[in-house]
Every structure is written in C-alpha cells, then in structure tokens.
Amino acid sequence: MATRYSDKTKKEVVEFVKKYDAEHGRGGQSAAKKQFKINPISIKKWCVDQGYTTGPSKKKAAAKPAAKPKAAPAKAGAKKGVRRGRKPAAATTTAAAKSAAAPVSSGSMTAKLKKMSDISEKIEALQAEFDALKKSL
Numbered sequence: 156m157a158t159r160y161s162d163k164t165k166k167e168v169v170e171f172v173k174k175y176d177a178e179h180g181r182g183g184q185s186a187a188k189k190q191f192k193i194n195p196i197s198i199k200k201w202c203v204d205q206g207y208t209t210g211p212s213k214k215k216a217a218a219k220p221a222a223k224p225k226a227a228p229a230k231a232g233a234k235k236g237v238r239r240g241r242k243p244a245a246a247t248t249t250a251a252a253k254s255a256a257a258p259v260s261s262g263s264m265t266a267k268l269k270k271m272s273d274i275s276e277k278i279e280a281l282q283a284e285f286d287a288l289k290k291s292l
Contacts, residue, residue, distance in 0.1 A: 160193070165201045168193065173207055184209060 168191055172183035184202070188195045202209060 160197070164191075166205070168198055169201050169205050169207055172198065172202055172209070176209065181209070 168187050171190070172187050175183035175186045184195055184198050187193065187198050199209075
C-alpha cells in the first residue's frame with residue numbers, strides 16, 4: 156500500500172537533495188533515497204513540484220551533439236552491407252502468379268469479371284487441396 160508523506164517530510168527531503176547537490180554537484184536524489192528509504196520517483200516529483208530541477212538544463216542538453224548510433228559488430232563470415240532479417244521475395248515467379256497479382260486497370264467489364272471468375276476457381280481448387288491435406292494430418 157502506498158505511503159502518504161507529510162508536507163514537512165517532503166520539504167525536508169527536497170532540502171536534503173538541494174544541499175547534497177550543492178556540496179557534491181549531483182547525486183542528491185540517490186542519497187535521499189538511501190537515507191530516507193523513499194522511492195526515487197516520488198523524490199523527483201517532489202523536487203519538480205517545489206521548483207527544484209536536477210540534471211542538465213535544456214540549454215546544455217540542446218547544445219550537446221546527438222550521439223551517432225553504433226553499428227552492431229558483424230558476425231564472422233557475414234557479408235558486408237547485407238541486412239539481416241526477412242528475405243526478399245524470390246525474383247523468379249510463375250507467369251500465373253504474375254498475372255494473378257497484376258491489377259487489371261484497363262479493359263472491359265466482362266474481361267474483369269472473367270478474370271475474377273478464373274481467380275475464384277483457383278482459390279476453390281487450392282481450398283480443396285488444403286482441406287484434403289489438413290484431413291490427412
């Protein structure tokens with residue numbers, strides 16, 4: 156169950172953080188966490204609520220150049236420049252697959268209906284084959 160802290164305790168913890176940061180430059184929240192045994196997220200919120208922010212200012216953060224992402228080390232025997240992951244589709248496809256995948260943008264309405272009918276028959280044949288294989292398992 157969550158613990159409710161009094162305003163006096165909150166102010167005491169924030170003052171401790173300020174004092175510690177003034178003496179050591181940083182680490183006040185971590186020190187307060189150890190000394191008071193309070194969740195560091197709560198300490199951070201209390202500091203912000205009381206107008207005390209820790210960490211680099213926005214000006215300093217903006218002035219820092221963005222770090223370049225490091226490339227993963229190549230595995231032994233790996234080809235340079237080849238991306239890992241899913242392989243691209245095979246370059247050699249059947250003529251039937253090409254014609255089935257190609258959209259019909261021109262032509263008459265009857266040609267389009269005939270094409271749809273042919274594709275529907277192929278789907279039914281494949282579904283029957285699928286059902287037969289599934290039944291054999």
